[in-house]
Amino acid sequence: MQRPRVNRRRVNQIALGVVVALIAVGILRGFTLIANDAVPPPLRSEFLLLALLLACLLFIAGFLTVLAFRPSSQPSSSLIVESEPVQNNSPDMRTTRPMRSLDSSVRRAIQLQVAAEIARDATATLDLDIVLNRAVELVRDRFGFYHAGIFLVDEMGEYAILQAAAGPSREQLLAKRHRLKVGQTGIVGYVTGTGLSRIAQNVGGDEVHYKNPDLPNTRSELTLPLKVGQQVIGALDVQSVQENAFDDEDVTILQILADLLAVAIDHAHLFNRVQEYATELEQRVESRTAELTQKSAQLQAILDSMVDGLIYTVNGVPQYGNAAFRHLTGYTLDEWALLMKRELDSGHWRRIVSQSPHVPEIWTNETRITCKDGSEMDVSLTSARVLGPDNETQGVVTLIRDISKEKALQAQKARFVANASHELRTPITNLKTRLFLLRKQPERFDEHLRIIEHVANRMQNLVEQLLDITRFERGAIRLEKEMTDINGLVNDVIEVQRPEAEKKQITLLTELPPTPILILIDAERMIQVVTNLVTNAINYTPPEGNIVVRLYTDETSDEVVIEVQDNGPGIAPEAQDLIFQPFFRVDTTKTIGTGLGLSISREIVELHGGTISLQSEVNQGTTFHIRLPHKAHQKAHIT
Template sequence: MNQLRTPAFWKLLLWFFALSLIPTGVVVVFVQRQMRDNVITGELDTIHSHAQAYAARAVAEPGSEQELAIEMMNITGGDAFFLLGADGIYITHSETRKIGRAASEDFSPDTLETMLSGKTGKIFDKNGGRLIGVYRASPDSPLAVSTAGINQVTENLNNFILDLLAPFMGAMLFAIFVAALIVFSFATPLIRITNYAREISKGNLNIQVNTRGLRGNMGALASNLVNFIKNMQNSILSLEQKVQDRDRELERRNKLLQAVSEVGRTTASYRNISELLQRTAYLIEEHFGYYHVGIFLLDERREYAVLTATNSEGGMRMLEKRHRLKVGGTSIVGYATENVRARIALDVGEDAIHFDNPDLPATRSEMALPLVSSGQLLGALDVQSIETQAFTEDDISTLQILAEQIAVAIQNAALFNETQKALESARLVYGETSREAWRKMLASQSRVGYIATTPGTVQKQTESLESTLAKAQELEGAVIGGNGLTLSAPLKIRGQLIGAIRLKKPDIAETWTQDEINLVNALMDQLSGALESARLYRESQQRAARESLVSDISARISAVSNTESIIREAVQELGQAFSNTSVTFQLAGQPDGRKQAEGPRRGETTLEQGTDL
């Protein structure tokens, strides 16, 4: 009986009732029409027999036709009786007031024409709604007519039909209710499955279907559908999990790549190797979360990997103890540095070569990657985790890239330091060469000075050095005279003092300010640069002249093919090149003989042959 409480049942019942009304109405209307036609036909026969009886009695009882009409009307219960003349005038009529009046007042022309045609018969006046029975006893006798209203005839029929229809409709409704109940009992499983499928189509995969009472094919269908939905739910959950895992993996990879990028960008900005490696260790901890990161570098003899940078407290203690691991020794780092390839221990308890470090007791996983740049092993990157199975393939690939970047950064920093040292050495050598050249230049010439008295007037000054200039040279710094108007500043080139400059303001001027002193110092720096450039230019000219001289002498000597002529030409050219110089040339290996040509002055040549050079 729970089915009666469901909206679906009443909806189905209404549909059954609505659909049953159509054939029921058709049947009722058809039966009603058939019965009405039969009643009308029977009633026409009755009315015709009444007209015939009235005509017969009127012939049998002449003079009492009016009384007979009223009597017949009373006997039949309401039918109208009258005799109608050939002119259409009422001769008699059950309604006395109509005697002598024209029948056209009550009948249509067609109906009246049919009645007066003289034929005996039955007439159904549809327009007037009357049944008419016509009978003529003889051709000369008046027309006896009996009429009855159609409503009066069908009223009883309608009452009968209504009396019959009420129990019929009740029986039909009961039959519909029983049929709906039976159909719904069979349709309920299908409705359940349909509703279940509708909810599933809306995305509600968690809805449950009641399979109780489902048997046969319907039960199998429901069971298969439930299993299909469960499998689909599992597939969706699995797919969602895979998507989430993939998103997390992509996010993790993105973070790893960002970490590699940041480490590479950061390490590129460091030139000090210790600071570079220490910063790298902290960056790896920050982005990867490993509790210990150690960076090892090989010592000069390449026998040990020395811990150079770390991030953990245990690692700091190891740094203080100058922790080192032997290349090829029993350790992950030793293996990686000897074989120049990564070594991974996902569970250090099961790894035979893991070094059990008392400063790092929480280590459960460890990985060491060699630091190689341009084919040269520099050290190793060692990372350790407190979890087993801590390293994935992506971690290994990313850290390998990171190790390569660290190796390149280490090599770049080392090359930068070497370059800086080479530049510093070259600068020192060049500075010493420059200072030596200026010392020789200053020693080879007398004191030279210049004084500017008025704008555009410059005089050469060779007098002894003034006290303020001497003090500036002695102190190698700017010196202001006692009145504050005289400023003396030394002139130095690469640390070599070569002179000094004195500036004197008029007596009415203000004393020298710090900005003016800074300006003078800047000008002195520019002046020292210009003087150094002039010296270098002078040396380059001298060098070019010497090279030109050597080239000319070589050309002249090369033009002579005889040995003696070559020697003579060489001695002569050397004598001309060095003014007031005696040039002597002697061949070794001659027994006792000696030939000599002397030219003590320019243009003179001495040629000797002997055993000594």
């Protein structure tokens, strides 16, 4: 055997590189302990990945140092030592004699190089199988051991299971998942149970040693714990065919390898947990995103289907407005912001803009706003503060409800009560007056009695009209329909009203068809309608004015049309929408009446399935149109 020739410079270089790599291992283990003890779970993965990155950088620096003087013409097994290999007659037998025969510094350098290569592999991949198999192969090949294996403790902590092996019986041991009872079976069981390393220099004299039939040539065994912190996660087991094959240096370097492998295993497990957590988190994010998307769509559908406008403001600046808001007001968000600035004299707007914590969480108000088209609208505003985690105001949600119809109904109700009271109070006053005069002037009994009868009839008529209004609203009126000549009906009403028109010097004209028209109606109710229209025309037409009553059939729509046209003062546009409401009167100073006629007329016409409308211009007169259904079989000519 030749004496090995040692390149001292390369030995020192390799030693320096390995020291740097081992420092990285120490840093990695330190960071792992800190993470397990002091870093909260949500940040632990990021903390360990940062530590792993730092360790990788140090490992790379160490390996660059190790490889800086590596000759490309020689294999890695001869980096340090140039000697003839020792022949072995058995392919399953390896001896440590070459390592034993080397200079101690050379042996140390070879061992450190193995540690460096294992460290490099551990940082190059997080695939645990690759790291463990590469480690046992390097240990067996470079140290010249008979067998090398890595055991990991199962999740229940009951068995140490062989995960990687290098040696003659590798396939058999892995195939049957060779396992040893923790704390009970063999040296591996002892080490994984106590967390202490153990050497059997002569396995025949060690009572703890487990004689494995798949490894019959074992004469000595060294097992070291794989630990993360205080937890034993497995063991590194090496076996030799010689007795007394291990010394203190072997224990030291192999313990360093065991510590490195423990960190690599822990980080591989951590990486797997992080991957599983990332996958689970991704699934949860996808599920939550889908849920939020669905809820957002539902919320948007609700907001879009709302009749009331809704707007969300932050520090007075509108951030969102639903479709109803735009439909009600016609404004964009920017235009609404300008409107609010103009309306800051309103206490409600000031509260919205200020977002003061002293403002109630919910407050309401009623006001009138000017829409974009110039029309005015009565609105009810309900605002609520949106509170953040610290109870600070983050924004204000305002609900805008159009209450124009409600206001109109309230005004109509008030007008109804006022007019009804007035209309009833006047005849009652007349009755009391006449009764007083009847006692004072008995000689004028007939005159007073005639007036009392007239007042009573007027009161009865008013009460009947009020009852008609309520009956129509409740649907309690039932029409008594029969085939009626609408031509004759209109003509009869005109003849009855003609004297009143002539009394006011008003010309009452007709444009009626030459032949009768039969139509299915309630004759008494339709007389009431036509009489109301003609009477209104007479009341509002000035002396020497004209009133024209027309009757014709519209062949296109198959309807009978009645028109009453006057050349009176006309009706203002803002009053035309109110003209059919109870007690509404255009001019209360020049005409008398209850204001119920047109309201009743509309109810009667609509009950017949028809419509009533008007056309009017101020100072140009007014035309009322009644359109009633007329079918061909109802039409007839009377001779």
